[in-house]
Amino acid sequence: GAVVSQHPSRVICKSGTSVKIECRSLDFQATTMFWYRQFPKKSLMLMATSNEGSKATYEQGVEKDKFLINHASLTLSTLTVTSAHPEDSSFYICSVPKSSYEQYFGPGTRLTVT
Amino acid sequence: GEDVEQSLFLSVREGDSSVINCTYTDSSSTYLYWYKQEPGAGLQLLTYIFSNMDMKQDQRLTVLLNKKDKHLSLRIADTQTGDSAIYFCAETYAGNTPLVFGKGTRLSVIA
Numbered sequence: 217g218a219v220v221s222q223h224p225s226r227v228i229c230k231s232g233t234s235v236k237i238e239c240r241s242l243d244f245q246a247t248t249m250f251w252y253r254q255f256p257k258k259s260l261m262l263m264a265t266s267n268e269g270s271k272a273t274y275e276q277g278v279e280k281d282k283f284l285i286n287h288a289s290l291t292l293s294t295l296t297v298t299s300a301h302p303e304d305s306s307f308y309i310c311s312v313p314k315s316s317y318e319q320y321f322g323p324g325t326r327l328t329v330t
Numbered sequence: 331g332e333d334v335e336q337s338l339f340l341s342v343r344e345g346d347s348s349v350i351n352c353t354y355t356d357s358s359s360t361y362l363y364w365y366k367q368e369p370g371a372g373l374q375l376l377t378y379i380f381s382n383m384d385m386k387q388d389q390r391l392t393v394l395l396n397k398k399d400k401h402l403s404l405r406i407a408d409t410q411t412g413d414s415a416i417y418f419c420a421e422t423y424a425g426n427t428p429l430v431f432g433k434g435t436r437l438s439v440i441a
Binding site: 311 | 361363365370371372373374375378380418422424425426428429431432433434
């Protein structure tokens with residue numbers, strides 16, 4: 217069964233509003249989770265590393281004030297897209313390392329900003 | 331910098347074998363992965379191989395690693411229509427670090 221969940225799976229929001237996406241590890245704890253963004257028919261682009269108990273680490277070109285990450289607990293990280301615009305529409309996926317060599321991905325959240 | 335390359339498309343007939351190829355540039359890669367993504371879904375971990383291995387077999391899947399050439403391949407035996415998906419090759423130097431992905435190979439299985 218799934219080891220990483222994401223909620224919601226789909227969300228449509230109006231331009232200017234904020235959207236929160238949750239990523240949960242279901243049967244294990246993780247001090248680190250990763251957030252990726254995937255454009256249609258493209259590969260995954262790492263956005264940021266979510267660290268439990270400390271600030272997230274953002275990749276170059278990713279606005280930290282726009283994409284707020286909170287690693288609330290050892291099983292939960294949230295990504296909030298603030299003041300969303302149509303260009304933020306994308307597929308957002310989290311991944312969670314379970315062991316020294318296993319990483320599991322959530323099912324993804326499709327965000328559509330109208 | 332890090333780079334992972336894959337061919338974009340592969341089409342095979344049902345029952346044949348599929349071979350998806352990947353090359354990477356980071357010689358410090360320790361873990362190499364194959365993920366499967368079906369339309370609108372997340373990534374499913376298919377298999378992984380450590381850099382000190384040459385081959386790994388798991389049921390219909392065979393992974394070959396040529397570390398000298400930095401070449402990774404995934405062979406799917408007896409390919410079925412349910413195998414139609416995008417397959418991503420990915421690498422990292424440590425298991426708890428983010429993965430670097432290839433652009434994905436779209437596998438189409440013709441019945």
